[in-house]
Amino acid sequence: MGDVSRIVATDCGSTTTKAILIERRDGEYRLAGRGEAPTTVEAPFDDVTVGVLNAVGELEELTGRRFLADQKVTTPVADDAGADLYLSTSSAGGGLQMLVTGVVKTMTAESAQRAALGAGAIVIDVIAVDDGREDHERIARIRSIRPDMILMSGGTEGGTVQHLLDTAELLVAADPRPRLGKAFKLPVIYAGNSAAREGVQQVLGDRVELIVEENLRPQLESENLGPAREAIHRLFLEHVMAQAPGYDKLLTWTSAPIMSTPRAVGEMVQLAAREEGVDVLAVDIGGATTDVFSVFGGQFNRTVSANLGLSYSVGNVVAEAGAANIRRWIPIAVDEDDLRNRLRNKMIRPTTIPQTVDDLLIEQAVAREALRLALLHHGALASGLKGVQQARTMADLFTQASAGGTLVDMMSLGLIIGSGGILSHAPRRQQAAMMLVDAFEPQGVTRLAVDSIFMMPQLGVLAQALPEVAMEVFRRDCLVALGTVVAPVGRAREGEVILDWRVGAESGQLRAGKLQRLALATGERAEAEMDPARGMDVGEGKGRRWTGMVEGGAAGVIFDGRGRPLVLPSDEEQRLRKLDEWMRTAGAMPGGPH
Amino acid sequence: MAIAYTPGLRVAPDAVIRQVRRLPMKGQVLVGAGQTVGADHVVARAEMPGNLHTVRAAQMLHIEPQELGAAVLIGPGHAVKAGDVMARTKGLFGWFKSELRSPVSGTIEEVSAVSGHVRIRERPRSVEVLAHLAGTVVEVIEGEGAVVEARGALVQGIFGIGGERRGPLRVVADGPEQVLRADRLLDCRGCVLVAGAGAEASAIMAAAEAGAAGLVVGAVRDEALRQYLGYDIGVAITGQEDVPMTLILTEGFGELPMAQRTWELLASLGGQLASINGATQIRAGVIRPEVIVTREGAAAGEAPVEPEQVLQIGSRVRVIREPHFGRLGRVSAMPAELAEIETESRVRIAMVELDGGTEVRVPRANVEIVQG
Numbered sequence: 006m007g008d009v010s011r012i013v014a015t016d017c018g019s020t021t022t023k024a025i026l027i028e029r030r031d032g033e034y035r036l037a038g039r040g041e042a043p044t045t046v047e048a049p050f051d052d053v054t055v056g057v058l059n060a061v062g063e064l065e066e067l068t069g070r071r072f073l074a075d076q077k078v079t080t081p082v083a084d085d086a087g088a089d090l091y092l093s094t095s096s097a098g099g100g101l102q103m104l105v106t107g108v109v110k111t112m113t114a115e116s117a118q119r120a121a122l123g124a125g126a127i128v129i130d131v132i133a134v135d136d137g138r139e140d141h142e143r144i145a146r147i148r149s150i151r152p153d154m155i156l157m158s159g160g161t162e163g164g165t166v167q168h169l170l171d172t173a174e175l176l177v178a179a180d181p182r183p184r185l186g187k188a189f190k191l192p193v194i195y196a197g198n199s200a201a202r203e204g205v206q207q208v209l210g211d212r213v214e215l216i217v218e219e220n221l222r223p224q225l226e227s228e229n230l231g232p233a234r235e236a237i238h239r240l241f242l243e244h245v246m247a248q249a250p251g252y253d254k255l256l257t258w259t260s261a262p263i264m265s266t267p268r269a270v271g272e273m274v275q276l277a278a279r280e281e282g283v284d285v286l287a288v289d290i291g292g293a294t295t296d297v298f299s300v301f302g303g304q305f306n307r308t309v310s311a312n313l314g315l316s317y318s319v320g321n322v323v324a325e326a327g328a329a330n331i332r333r334w335i336p337i338a339v340d341e342d343d344l345r346n347r348l349r350n351k352m353i354r355p356t357t358i359p360q361t362v363d364d365l366l367i368e369q370a371v372a373r374e375a376l377r378l379a380l381l382h383h384g385a386l387a388s389g390l391k392g393v394q395q396a397r398t399m400a401d402l403f404t405q406a407s408a409g410g411t412l413v414d415m416m417s418l419g420l421i422i423g424s425g426g427i428l429s430h431a432p433r434r435q436q437a438a439m440m441l442v443d444a445f446e447p448q449g450v451t452r453l454a455v456d457s458i459f460m461m462p463q464l465g466v467l468a469q470a471l472p473e474v475a476m477e478v479f480r481r482d483c484l485v486a487l488g489t490v491v492a493p494v495g496r497a498r499e500g501e502v503i504l505d506w507r508v509g510a511e512s513g514q515l516r517a518g519k520l521q522r523l524a525l526a527t528g529e530r531a532e533a534e535m536d537p538a539r540g541m542d543v544g545e546g547k548g549r550r551w552t553g554m555v556e557g558g559a560a561g562v563i564f565d566g567r568g569r570p571l572v573l574p575s576d577e578e579q580r581l582r583k584l585d586e587w588m589r590t591a592g593a594m595p596g597g598p599h
Numbered sequence: 600m601a602i603a604y605t606p607g608l609r610v611a612p613d614a615v616i617r618q619v620r621r622l623p624m625k626g627q628v629l630v631g632a633g634q635t636v637g638a639d640h641v642v643a644r645a646e647m648p649g650n651l652h653t654v655r656a657a658q659m660l661h662i663e664p665q666e667l668g669a670a671v672l673i674g675p676g677h678a679v680k681a682g683d684v685m686a687r688t689k690g691l692f693g694w695f696k697s698e699l700r701s702p703v704s705g706t707i708e709e710v711s712a713v714s715g716h717v718r719i720r721e722r723p724r725s726v727e728v729l730a731h732l733a734g735t736v737v738e739v740i741e742g743e744g745a746v747v748e749a750r751g752a753l754v755q756g757i758f759g760i761g762g763e764r765r766g767p768l769r770v771v772a773d774g775p776e777q778v779l780r781a782d783r784l785l786d787c788r789g790c791v792l793v794a795g796a797g798a799e800a801s802a803i804m805a806a807a808e809a810g811a812a813g814l815v816v817g818a819v820r821d822e823a824l825r826q827y828l829g830y831d832i833g834v835a836i837t838g839q840e841d842v843p844m845t846l847i848l849t850e851g852f853g854e855l856p857m858a859q860r861t862w863e864l865l866a867s868l869g870g871q872l873a874s875i876n877g878a879t880q881i882r883a884g885v886i887r888p889e890v891i892v893t894r895e896g897a898a899a900g901e902a903p904v905e906p907e908q909v910l911q912i913g914s915r916v917r918v919i920r921e922p923h924f925g926r927l928g929r930v931s932a933m934p935a936e937l938a939e940i941e942t943e944s945r946v947r948i949a950m951v952e953l954d955g956g957t958e959v960r961v962p963r964a965n966v967e968i969v970q971g
Contacts, residue, residue, distance in 0.1 A: 171714055171716065174718075178718065208713055312834050320831070345821035347921070353851060357919055357965045358962050358965065360942065360961065364920070
């Protein structure tokens with residue numbers, strides 16, 4: 006690692022290509038510059054490298070260094086030009102779009118979905134024997150979606166063969182065509198019951214490019230997603246990326262294989278969870294989609310809510326959440342009819358930005374609902390294995406715990422990372438903090454941060470080669486600390502003291518229904534003691550003291566006594582008064598105190 | 600990223616319009632290059648394969664998949680009617696025979712010795728693509744369709760629902776600021792109606808019930824759209840809705856007067872045949888709804904006029920977000936430095952002199968270039 010002192014990394018997104026420079030100065034790796042340019046995978050350019058050259062060109066202008074020679078990013082550094090490492094990620098051209106198939110929707114099909122999502126794909130449909138559709142409906146659907154790749158799963162070892170043959174015949178009847186590259190055969194990864202391999206091969210013949218992998222759900226009690234994920238990644242590079250305009254050229258420039266953007270983010274989230282020793286939840290909310298990544302108890306999961314977003318998909322947030330649920334977060338009186346019209350106008354003119362305070366508050370309310378729904382989707386998929394018989398003890402009889410339950414545990418969660426324009430570019434960082442707290446309702450003690458320039462993709466690909474460097478930059482330059490939220494959980498009456506707290510030299514009491522804030526600047530850490538009232542829990546059990554370090558940030562330490570689940574007053578006047586009070590306390594109200 | 604541009608919508612009184620008319624699958628092209636076509640002319644036709652039905656034959660006959668071939672009475676490629684016996688087992692010494700009858704009418708497509716299934720395809724359906732515009736075929740796409748070119752007026756809307764329809768244009772409002780009333784909807788069967796600033800749900804329903812082919816209006820309330828459709832539109836990809844009348848909005852949602860230039864153009868075309876399409880796609884390869892009124896005769900050789908793309912001082916713009924939503928004006932200055940707006944965000948702004956003389960600050964992202 007001693008000889009790597011200058012790293013250039015790009016992320017080719019569907020609209021923008023972002024380049025960053027990481028340099029070693031005085032023995033430390035730091036972010037030294039950033040440039041961006043429009044992505045050029047579509048006409049009239051049809052070449053992703055044009056956007057890369059433009060973005061790196063801007064990086065050259067801003068840093069005064071040279072990285073380009075002969076119309077390419079040069080490695081290694083020679084005559085003070087070029088970079089020691091050049092890496093790239095990509096989600097251009099709509100990312101990796103997959104169809105997955107399985108036998109039972111909540112078992113093998115769900116495992117296949119987890120494998121595909123974990124590999125960075127967008128799952129456009131899940132075909133299963135029990136999906137409630139007729140064959141001709143499935144065929145029509147497969148024909149219309151044009152996936153980049155198909156993942157076939159189903160049957161535990163020793164289980165069904167017939168259903169896999171049925172699915173293979175269905176694929177033959179549908180004759181799906183790949184989205185890109187008319188000449189090449191559609192890759193199909195078979196990761197189902199090994200006893201059906203031969204039959205499936207026979208049925209599919211040479212119509213597709215069949216890749217046989219280990220069964221991803223060999224037993225009901227266990228998943229084996231690694232081999233299928235690796236195959237997806239390999240095929241993504243060999244087939245999908247190779248079909249995208251300009252990627253063959255870009256592949257010759259990079260020092261390591263190009264990674265899909267979501268996979269790279271996933272790698273970074275997992276590294277952060279390992280290094281920090283906490284459960285992590287990361288979210289990237291965009292105009293069209295919302296990605297959620299999590300590591301709970303060492304288990305990584307990713308979901309994409311393809312139709313939850315703040316511009317193109319804002320109509321879908323209204324349809325899924327309901328206008329009333331969006332309206333409940335707005336601290337000013339807004340007529341529902343007016344709200345709906347405003348959101349529709351945002352949908353048809355997605356690039357506009359709020360100019361009035363009303364519009365800003367409305368957009369932030371939509372973000373809360375989109376984030377809340379995205380976490381619900383995530384919780385449903387980030388789960389234990391369904392269909393597993395578990396030996397239950399007497400103690401289990403008194404709990405709700407069951408096989409197939411969600412892994413998402415807001416009490417064990419140590420860090421929430423937010424990304425996407427509405428969070429990263431909120432006029433006040435406190436607003437980003439409040440959006441995350443209101444939408445996710447963290448419990449106990451949880452740190453909040455935003456990835457201000459969405460650098461996690463580049464750091465994720467860097468982590469493959471130099472994990473220590475990636476982590477160093479992640480801690481110093483990628484995350485912008487928002488602060489820490491402390492939320493006791495338990496039943497309490499409005500106004501009752503639920504927590505005695507001490508942070509450094511400061512101390513206070515938190516009452517139910519209230520929000521408090523303690524200023525603790527970015528970079529500051531303080532020893533803290535939290536004594537919850539009897540029946541209240543901040544992470545150590547009911548009534549038990551929590552001690553540890555809390556971190557500061559733009560929002561400081563937020564003590565959230567509003568209860569879990571967070572229920573807003575049903576009375577309109579009271580709701581508006583409470584929302585206004587909470588937002589002012591948090592320093593999140595435009596025009597209000599910071 | 601230094602260039603600020605915002606694509607406006609086309610409103611052109613005389614443009615060359617080209618449309619690709621393509622089948623959803625391979626088929627037969629029925630026109631030739633240079634041929635003059637009317638809007639209802641069939642350009643291409645295809646036989647869409649019927650639905651495929653799977654019969655778990657081996658399982659139902661209690662035999663092994665590899666024995667199915669011997670039991671099948673009607674082989675692949677042959678027609679079968681619903682209720683016909685299509686497979687029979689030999690049974691034991693001629694006894695205990697099992698029979699399998701076809702659940703649908705169609706053609707046997709496959710008898711699989713691997714899965715033991717029989718697949719039956721229903722009769723194909725005919726799919727036709729019409730010219731939609733009266734014009735000239737300028738290119739034939741082998742086995743798929745043709746490109747039709749026409750000359751005429753083109754108005755792009757901002758959002759629409761419902762697919763292609765044609766009918767004479769009929770103006771049913773007294774001006775671009777008037778909201779449509781149901782009593783203006785007499786004798787509008789087959790017409791494409793042009794209204795002003797809005798239309799209540801009751802007026803939209805009345806127009807559809809009266810048999811109008813389309814309604815082009817400045818804006819409607821989202822609630823009215825929901826009532827007309829019966830559900831909330833999720834993602835902005837439209838055109839396939841099952842509605843009796845195509846609806847095209849030229850400005851947006853709420854109550855917004857139709858832009859004067861759009862209104863004047865549409866009003867001047869009253870009585871002429873309009874070809875409309877509500878299909879809208881806002882993401883990836885933007886598609887906007889269209890109203891096209893072609894002129895007699897072959898297309899002139901003029902190149903289509905592309906709307907101005909780069910925002911600059913003097914650009915004619917419409918503000919497309921609150922607080923001046925819908926107002927027209929001209930860019931008077933474009934300060935280079937970021938400016939703080941009411942939300943406390945620091946953004947790139949443009950100074951816009953609104954019609955009427957007031958100068959306002961607007962984020963550059965919130966203006967749309969309009970022609971003229």
